[in-house]
Amino acid sequence: GNSVTQMEGPVTLSEEAFLTINCTYTATGYPSLFWYVQYPGEGLQLLLKATKADDKGSNKGFEATYRKETTSFHLEKGSVQVSDSAVYFCALSVPGGSYIPTFGRGTSLIVHP
Amino acid sequence: EAQVTQNPRYLITVTGKKLTVTCSQNMNHEYMSWYRQDPGLGLRQIYYSMNVEVTDKGDVPEGYKVSRKEKRNFPLILESPSPNQTSLYFCASSSLRTESNQPQHFGDGTRLSIL
Numbered sequence: 688g689n690s691v692t693q694m695e696g697p698v699t700l701s702e703e704a705f706l707t708i709n710c711t712y713t714a715t716g717y718p719s720l721f722w723y724v725q726y727p728g729e730g731l732q733l734l735l736k737a738t739k740a741d742d743k744g745s746n747k748g749f750e751a752t753y754r755k756e757t758t759s760f761h762l763e764k765g766s767v768q769v770s771d772s773a774v775y776f777c778a779l780s781v782p783g784g785s786y787i788p789t790f791g792r793g794t795s796l797i798v799h800p
Numbered sequence: 801e802a803q804v805t806q807n808p809r810y811l812i813t814v815t816g817k818k819l820t821v822t823c824s825q826n827m828n829h830e831y832m833s834w835y836r837q838d839p840g841l842g843l844r845q846i847y848y849s850m851n852v853e854v855t856d857k858g859d860v861p862e863g864y865k866v867s868r869k870e871k872r873n874f875p876l877i878l879e880s881p882s883p884n885q886t887s888l889y890f891c892a893s894s895s896l897r898t899e900s901n902q903p904q905h906f907g908d909g910t911r912l913s914i915l
């Protein structure tokens with residue numbers, strides 16, 4: 688079956704530090720890959736996505752590149768802000784397959800001033 | 801505004817008292833799903849639906865029921881709630897148009913406490 692593995696948190700950083708949250712996956716077929724963000728007290732919202740190998744998704748200064756050879760989709764940001772403190776979920780779905788999305792367990796990010 | 805609306809946002813109740821959490825979406829999405837979120841366990845899928853009158857069990861369906869009589873609504877029913885169902889619940893929906901690789905849209909969550 689499909690699976691998503693994320694680095695465990697919490698990840699604690701100072702403001703303006705560089706962020707990497709690792710995500711690797713296993714899937715049958717050709718998955719689309721997503722990063723969702725959950726701010727305190729809210730639901731998940733899409734942060735970025737990539738639909739094929741070597742695609743780079745980007746939004747709000749965050750980036751992730753679909754690496755088929757390493758089955759990875761690591762989330763990066765060059766300079767984090769306190770407002771980026773949230774839980775980040777990596778996810779995949781396989782268009783045309785069963786579709787059922789698969790989520791990682793989430794990584795909590797805490798950014799200190 | 802495109803949205804998924806869950807109600808109630810918060811509920812404290814007692815063991816055995818039937819409850820329903822409603823979920824409605826205004827995006828004409830085929831796919832709807834319920835998740836529960838617990839510390840250290842991430843999101844776990846309870847039930848999902850690919851379209852009207854089509855529902856299937858997810859990873860943790862025990863103790864829950866759902867129905868999909870209309871495309872926009874997907875209520876979650878706890879016939880006899882127990883304390884181990886205390887959790888944060890999310891409803892989500894998405895389109896099944898494969899050519900567009902649609903992401904899921906989530907509601908703001910319902911925090912249930914079963915005493």
